[in-house]
Amino acid sequence: MTQRTTEILAGSFVCIGLAAVLYLTMQIGGARLLGSDAYELHAQFSSAAGVNPGSRVEIAGVRVGTVKKIDLNDDFYARVTLEINGGIELDDDTIASVKTSGLIGDRYINLMPGGSGLPLAPDDLILDTESPLDIEGLISRFAMGGLDDREN
Amino acid sequence: MLRTVGRSALGAISELGEFSLFSLGSLVAFFRQRRRFHKLAVGVHEIGARCLAIVSIVGLFTGLVLGLQLYYTLVKFGSEGVLGMAVSLTLIRELGPVLAALMIVGQAGSALASELGIQRNDEQVDALYTMGIDPRGFLVAPRLLAALVCFPMLTAIFDLVAIFGGYLSGSVLLNLDPGVYWKGVFQSVEWSDVRGGFIKSLVFGFLTIGICTYRGFYAHRKSKLRGVRGVSESTTRAVVWSSVLVLASDYMITSLLL
Amino acid sequence: MSEAFIEVRDLKKHFGVNKVLDGIDLDLSRGLVTTIVGKSGMGKSVFLKCLAGIVEADGGEIRYAGKPFTLSGSLPNNRLRFSYMFQNNALFDSLNAFENVALPLLESGEHSSGEVRDKVEDLLGQLDLADSLERYPGELSGGMQKRVAFARALVTDPELVLFDEPTTGLDPERKFGIFDLIAEYREKYGFTALLVSHDIPEVFQISDRVAWLDGGRIRFFGTAEELESGRQPEVIEFLNKSRYSPHRKVQTFGGKS
Numbered sequence: 001m002t003q004r005t006t007e008i009l010a011g012s013f014v015c016i017g018l019a020a021v022l023y024l025t026m027q028i029g030g031a032r033l034l035g036s037d038a039y040e041l042h043a044q045f046s047s048a049a050g051v052n053p054g055s056r057v058e059i060a061g062v063r064v065g066t067v068k069k070i071d072l073n074d075d076f077y078a079r080v081t082l083e084i085n086g087g088i089e090l091d092d093d094t095i096a097s098v099k100t101s102g103l104i105g106d107r108y109i110n111l112m113p114g115g116s117g118l119p120l121a122p123d124d125l126i127l128d129t130e131s132p133l134d135i136e137g138l139i140s141r142f143a144m145g146g147l148d149d150r151e152n
Numbered sequence: 153m154l155r156t157v158g159r160s161a162l163g164a165i166s167e168l169g170e171f172s173l174f175s176l177g178s179l180v181a182f183f184r185q186r187r188r189f190h191k192l193a194v195g196v197h198e199i200g201a202r203c204l205a206i207v208s209i210v211g212l213f214t215g216l217v218l219g220l221q222l223y224y225t226l227v228k229f230g231s232e233g234v235l236g237m238a239v240s241l242t243l244i245r246e247l248g249p250v251l252a253a254l255m256i257v258g259q260a261g262s263a264l265a266s267e268l269g270i271q272r273n274d275e276q277v278d279a280l281y282t283m284g285i286d287p288r289g290f291l292v293a294p295r296l297l298a299a300l301v302c303f304p305m306l307t308a309i310f311d312l313v314a315i316f317g318g319y320l321s322g323s324v325l326l327n328l329d330p331g332v333y334w335k336g337v338f339q340s341v342e343w344s345d346v347r348g349g350f351i352k353s354l355v356f357g358f359l360t361i362g363i364c365t366y367r368g369f370y371a372h373r374k375s376k377l378r379g380v381r382g383v384s385e386s387t388t389r390a391v392v393w394s395s396v397l398v399l400a401s402d403y404m405i406t407s408l409l410l
Numbered sequence: 411m412s413e414a415f416i417e418v419r420d421l422k423k424h425f426g427v428n429k430v431l432d433g434i435d436l437d438l439s440r441g442l443v444t445t446i447v448g449k450s451g452m453g454k455s456v457f458l459k460c461l462a463g464i465v466e467a468d469g470g471e472i473r474y475a476g477k478p479f480t481l482s483g484s485l486p487n488n489r490l491r492f493s494y495m496f497q498n499n500a501l502f503d504s505l506n507a508f509e510n511v512a513l514p515l516l517e518s519g520e521h522s523s524g525e526v527r528d529k530v531e532d533l534l535g536q537l538d539l540a541d542s543l544e545r546y547p548g549e550l551s552g553g554m555q556k557r558v559a560f561a562r563a564l565v566t567d568p569e570l571v572l573f574d575e576p577t578t579g580l581d582p583e584r585k586f587g588i589f590d591l592i593a594e595y596r597e598k599y600g601f602t603a604l605l606v607s608h609d610i611p612e613v614f615q616i617s618d619r620v621a622w623l624d625g626g627r628i629r630f631f632g633t634a635e636e637l638e639s640g641r642q643p644e645v646i647e648f649l650n651k652s653r654y655s656p657h658r659k660v661q662t663f664g665g666k667s
Contacts, residue, residue: 017305029346279500
């Protein structure tokens with residue numbers, strides 16, 4: 001094999017490999033290597049159990065962003081920072097809720113856009129929130145309640 | 153018994169030190185050499201282009217079998233909808249880097265170890281030395297650098313082909329909705345998963361190709377056997393150690409990343 | 411002409427308990443061909459490798475042109491233009507004949523690629539290899555491989571050439587061919603040569619000096635005529651054995667012959 005053939009084959013491989021790396025990173029991994037126009041919003045929940053940094057943020061089942069970080073505020077509420085894709089404008093009566101995909105699926109944040117006409121600016125706080133349905137709590141209340149009834 | 157343990161522990165530590173010096177020394181020597189681009193291209197051809205076929209084939213079958221197994225497991229819980237997520241995360245986080253590395257060791261690592269062993273045996277290494285060419289910079293460093301370039305690329309190709317394989321068995325052979333499969337793939341994989349896979353593939357590339365070149369380069373010192381049998385023994389050792397270290401370091405990196 | 415170009419003093423090397431070199435003293439004069447003879451396994455090749463810096467000696471001193479040569483494993487070519495022709499040629503299988511010969515020139519970076527091409531083609535042409543530039547070592551006959559290795563050793567214009575059994579595995583006609591080449595190119599380029607050879611008495615024709623290595627020491631040093639007319643019983647016994655019994659050689663790993 002001549003030097004030239006080797007170099008051409010090596011070059012073609014690098015092109016294919018680079019394309020694969022970029023596709024995996026940008027399309028599947030969803031990383032934005034170039035600067036993005038995403039902005040951040042905050043929301044407070046009484047419980048953010050099951051939500052993790054990286055969890056999806058959806059509107060009507062369409063992904064519009066990711067959860068960036070979760071920390072505890074002074075009133076012991078979970079303060080969730082959402083990264084919302086640029087171009088999505090939300091009003092200040094948007095409702096953020098923690099949902100579960102399927103019965104035992106991943107937790108994600110669902111946004112219900114409002115219609116107040118007063119847009120949320122970056123770094124604003126979403127006031128209306130719904131914490132997740134506490135399935136374990138429901139089950140145990142149902143079971144306990146049944147017991148209570150029988151005793152009475 | 154204790155003596156044997158102690159001796160092998162000391163041996164392992166001194167071997168580790170020697171290996172580090174060897175690989176770093178090679179890289180330093182490389183940047184004093186000429187025609188670096190050409191040498192790197194030869195290395196990329198050996199480790200990258202020649203492994204493309206085997207990595208793609210193994211990737212396809214891995215994806216096909218993962219799709220089948222996970223589908224039949226998930227369908228019992230009625231959650232076959234997460235097949236795309238399960239397949240893509242398993243591949244990108246674990247199976248892609250590990251299986252691609254093992255395939256490259258089989259294809260390129262063994263060839264490198266035996267080639268260097270034969271070159272040592274035939275005094276070609278000494279010949280480079282007498283010509284004033286650092287043999288490590290000439291024979292070892294281009295392969296190590298090419299490994300750092302090629303391993304992430306081959307891993308990415310493996311991941312993509314295998315995810316496609318999962319689609320074939322899940323949605324074409326079985327009856328999962330393709331949209332559900334691809335939504336799972338695109339929505340569940342995060343940049344941190346992809347990054348973890350790339351970190352693994354870089355570490356695997358350095359370790360495996362490093363060990364294969366090291367074993368081959370010092371075939372005359374590392375093996376008690378001489379001649380052809382020495383080369384074959386050092387090649388076997390190189391492949392075995394590379395494979396074991398891929399799995400061991402995979403566990404360590406995973407526990408650090410999680 | 412006969413100033414001491416390379417001085418070796420008390421050079422020692424042992425492998426385990428086996429003292430291969432036990433205090434070698436040898437002076438090589440500039441421009442002369444010196445041949446080391448001796449029984450197999452007496453450390454002739456090891457001695458050559460110590461000179462080249464491939465094998466690290468345990469003790470002693472080597473001086474090239476009056477300057478001490480440290481045996482630390484640093485690349486010796488920075489100090490002296492020398493080249494080494496290996497017993498098995500040590501050609502690179504993945505490079506063709508032209509690339510093999512051009513390699514030391516290209517890697518030194520002292521020549522443009524045009525100069526390298528001219529020089530290598532000229533040298534290979536002189537050695538009747540003009541038609542084989544593109545052929546790989548595996549496609550060349552044993553004699554042609556030797557000539558390629560010879561060209562690779564000479565292409566850098568060395569001051570000193572070390573030949574480790576340059577005629578191994580060649581038929582008598584080709585043996586003379588290689589010896590003629592060494593003599594011819596020594597005239598042409600004026601290098602100093604040190605040979606290790608088993609081909610007694612053929613090699614004496616081109617040797618200005620002969621050294622007999624036995625028991626880890628140089629037991630005789632002088633011209634070939636002096637060796638052959640000498641009266642030492644061991645020398646006579648060695649010469650008789652070399653002439654009449656075809657020696658056997660064992661191929662070893664790492665070149666400890």
